[in-house]
Amino acid sequence: MNENAKRSQDIKPVVIDIGDGAAIPSRGDRGLVSAWKLSFFFAVATLAYLLIFRPTPYVRLIKFLPDGILVTFQVTIFSILLAIVIGLLTGLGRISRNRAINLVASTYVEIVRGVPLLVQLFYIYYALGQFVKVPDMVAAVVAMSFCYGAYMGEVFRAGILSISHGQTEAARSLGFNRWQTMYYVILPQAWRTILPPVGNEFIALLKDTSLVSILAVSDLLRRGREFASESFLYFETYTMVALIYLIITLILSKLVSIMEERLSRHVTR
Amino acid sequence: MSPANPIIRVENVSKHFDTVAALSEVDLFVEPGEKVVIIGPSGSGKSTLLRTINRLENITAGSIVVDGFDLYSPHVDINKVRMEVGMVFQSFNLFPHMTVLGNLTIAPIKLKGMTRAEAEAMARRLLEKVGIPDKADVFPVKLSGGQQQRVAIARALAMSPKIMLFDEPTSALDPEMIGEVLDVMAALAREGMTMVVVTHEMGFAREVADRIIFMDGGRIVEEAPPAKFFTAPEHPRTQKFLEQIL
Numbered sequence: 001m002n003e004n005a006k007r008s009q010d011i012k013p014v015v016i017d018i019g020d021g022a023a024i025p026s027r028g029d030r031g032l033v034s035a036w037k038l039s040f041f042f043a044v045a046t047l048a049y050l051l052i053f054r055p056t057p058y059v060r061l062i063k064f065l066p067d068g069i070l071v072t073f074q075v076t077i078f079s080i081l082l083a084i085v086i087g088l089l090t091g092l093g094r095i096s097r098n099r100a101i102n103l104v105a106s107t108y109v110e111i112v113r114g115v116p117l118l119v120q121l122f123y124i125y126y127a128l129g130q131f132v133k134v135p136d137m138v139a140a141v142v143a144m145s146f147c148y149g150a151y152m153g154e155v156f157r158a159g160i161l162s163i164s165h166g167q168t169e170a171a172r173s174l175g176f177n178r179w180q181t182m183y184y185v186i187l188p189q190a191w192r193t194i195l196p197p198v199g200n201e202f203i204a205l206l207k208d209t210s211l212v213s214i215l216a217v218s219d220l221l222r223r224g225r226e227f228a229s230e231s232f233l234y235f236e237t238y239t240m241v242a243l244i245y246l247i248i249t250l251i252l253s254k255l256v257s258i259m260e261e262r263l264s265r266h267v268t269r
Numbered sequence: 270m271s272p273a274n275p276i277i278r279v280e281n282v283s284k285h286f287d288t289v290a291a292l293s294e295v296d297l298f299v300e301p302g303e304k305v306v307i308i309g310p311s312g313s314g315k316s317t318l319l320r321t322i323n324r325l326e327n328i329t330a331g332s333i334v335v336d337g338f339d340l341y342s343p344h345v346d347i348n349k350v351r352m353e354v355g356m357v358f359q360s361f362n363l364f365p366h367m368t369v370l371g372n373l374t375i376a377p378i379k380l381k382g383m384t385r386a387e388a389e390a391m392a393r394r395l396l397e398k399v400g401i402p403d404k405a406d407v408f409p410v411k412l413s414g415g416q417q418q419r420v421a422i423a424r425a426l427a428m429s430p431k432i433m434l435f436d437e438p439t440s441a442l443d444p445e446m447i448g449e450v451l452d453v454m455a456a457l458a459r460e461g462m463t464m465v466v467v468t469h470e471m472g473f474a475r476e477v478a479d480r481i482i483f484m485d486g487g488r489i490v491e492e493a494p495p496a497k498f499f500t501a502p503e504h505p506r507t508q509k510f511l512e513q514i515l
Contacts, residue, residue, distance in 0.1 A: 169325055170362035170421075174376040174428060175352035184375060188366045 036250065043246045050240070057233055061240045068223030069244065075140050075219060076206040082145035083205070084198065087152025092182070094157045105153065112150035118211055120147050125215050140212040148205050155201065159194035160186055192263045199256030203249050210245070220244060276301045276432060276463055277322060282331030284317060284487075291317045292328070293487045301431075304464045306474040306495075309484035310510060315467045318484065319434050322465065323354045336431055352380060355425030359437040361417040363409040369396070369420050370405045373427045381428070388427070395423040399453050415446030419453055426457075433457065435466040471515065475499060483507045 050058040093105025112120070124143040125136075134142070163186050171181040213222035224241040228234050275298035284292040292314045299305050307315045320326035321333060324340050324347050333340045338350045364372050373392035377383040383391075396402045399419040401412075409417055418438055425433060435454065439447040451473050458464055458477045468474065474481055474495060481498040483491045483506075491504045499515075502508050 164360075164362075166358060166360050166362040167364065170356075170358065170364070173323055173325065173351055173354070173356040174424070175348045175380050176376065177348050180379065184379065185364055189364075 036254065039246065040250045040254075043243055043250065047243050047247070057231065057236055058240060061227060061233075061237060064227050065220060065223050065240065065244065068218055068220035069248075071137075071217060071223075072206065072209050072219040072221075075137070075144065075209045075212055075217065076202065078141045079144035079148060079209070080198075080202050080205055082141060083148035083152045083201070086145060086149025087156050090149055090153025091156025091160060094153060095160060109150045109153055112147050117144075117147050117208060118214070121211055121215065136216045140209075140215055140217045144205060144209060144212070148201060148208075152198070152201060155194055155197045156190070159190040159197075162193050163189050195263060196256060196260040199252075199259060203252050203256065206252065207245065207249060274301070275299055276336050277465070278332075278334040279318070279322070280332050280334075282318075282321060282328050282333060284314075284321065284326065284328045284330075290487050292321070295331070295487075295489055297482070297489070299432075299463060299465060301463055302461045304458050304477055304479045305466070305482060306478040306480075307465065307467045307482045307484060308469070308471075308474060308510075309490075313484040314487040315484045316436050317487075319436050319465060319467050322432075322434055323351050323356055325356075348380075352376075352428050353431045355428060355430035355433045357418070357421050357425055357433065357435045357438045359440050361409075361414070361421045361441070363417055363421055363424070365409050368406050368408055369401075369412070372409070372420060372424050376424070377427050392423070392427060395426055396420075398426075398456075399423045400449070413446060414442045415449045418442065418446075418450045422450075422453055422457070432463045432465070435464065435468065437467050437469070439468065439470060469514070471499070483510065485510070 051062065090105045090108060093101045094109070096102045096105070115123075121140070121143045124146065125139045129139065160182075167185055167189065168181055171185040172178075176184065209219055210221040213219050213225065218226075221241060224237050228237040231237070277297065277299035279295060279297035282292055282295045283290065295314075295318060297305075297318070307318065309315045317326055321328050321340075322335060324333075328341065335350055336353055338345050340347065340350060363369075364375070367375065370389060370392050373395060374383075374385065374388035377388045377391065378385060393402060393405060396405055399422055401416055401419055404412060404416060404420070409420065412420065422433075422438075438454070439450050442450065447470065451470060454464070454466070454473070455477050464477075466473075466478075476495075478495050480492055481495050482489055483498070483502075483504070485506050491498070491502060491507045493502070498507075499511065502511055
């Protein structure tokens, strides 16, 4: 191993901070009044107020939108699963000592980072759609995970590099090969560092799925657009859509922070 | 001086980092059952030399043959060689996500196809041997440094290696824990294990070593049995080093 590779493995990023997605509540803002609690209270109270005191059109709206919420979750979950697979491969590729693999993985990340997600969506859906016809949902999931796989790759890379090189040496000295070392020793430890940012990416991805409403996928936002274009109730519709996104992401960010805490407790034991 | 049947045969080995030579034309032959202690100032290449013996470190010239395997032949299955060469590190490097028992059993189970029951029985015997049978089910963070290092020794022994390499095994320990680790190593030596030890513990070297190797500047400067080495070192650099540390 050359010195450079060695040096880069000695650098240990402790926190993987990808400043996207809803703010994850930290241990610090645990008080009675926190930004999270305030937003959550505001969102739920507004929703309740609208449903109780302005039943028309809000009750009709809330009955119309759940199909879209379901689709939003479907796109998000399929995309994140695929993105995790792509991310793991990309992360491994980025730390690979094989020049060719490394170059492919790095180039992929570079391209994805350089092209706006909306343009990537159009590209996969319309431009490539000229040659291969795939269902809308599939195109949406492929496009989203193609993009998020690159970000996820960076998360995996940082997570893997955060594990001390001594762990690899100990495993290799016992006779484990590269893959066994990764599977039995490195990934189970890296997972703890990786999981919170993956949760973060999940939330960011969920929000970004609203972009697929541009395609013919009936997600939450598109259902809203359908409703608005029939009823012309733009203000009411988008208020409702925004509130639903907000409540979902707030709940998810809370879950991620709980998970984060559990994991860190597990580490200190 | 090339002994009859060495289990480790390091011949004319050099290693360069860019333009700096970490090892220059090093020869080292170790007989089965022999205990070799390598000492020298920091940066002398002693750890690097040790780490070439299981190929954690690559070499730029020369050859190393361990138990008949030519480590730098393109056809060698390095993982097979490493199963026969246990290594103990300065910083223990236990797997923090596994219990002590998990640390000891994972390699025999995954690499040697041992059943869990067999591996655990063996692991408990080894823990008995290193003096911490009651720690089987705790996680490494709960152990003192000395205990962690003894677990690390047991983990290496769990693969039933023919050779044990020790890379400054007590350098990261608090002084009061050094003894317990050296005791385990001395016991292992008495059982006839082939050992190559990089250490600063001169008392251990004097008592346990069959041969002491002094390195400086990536070269072996002097080698001698401990009695001669400590009382009548020949090379001025060895004399100077011993003056400084004794």
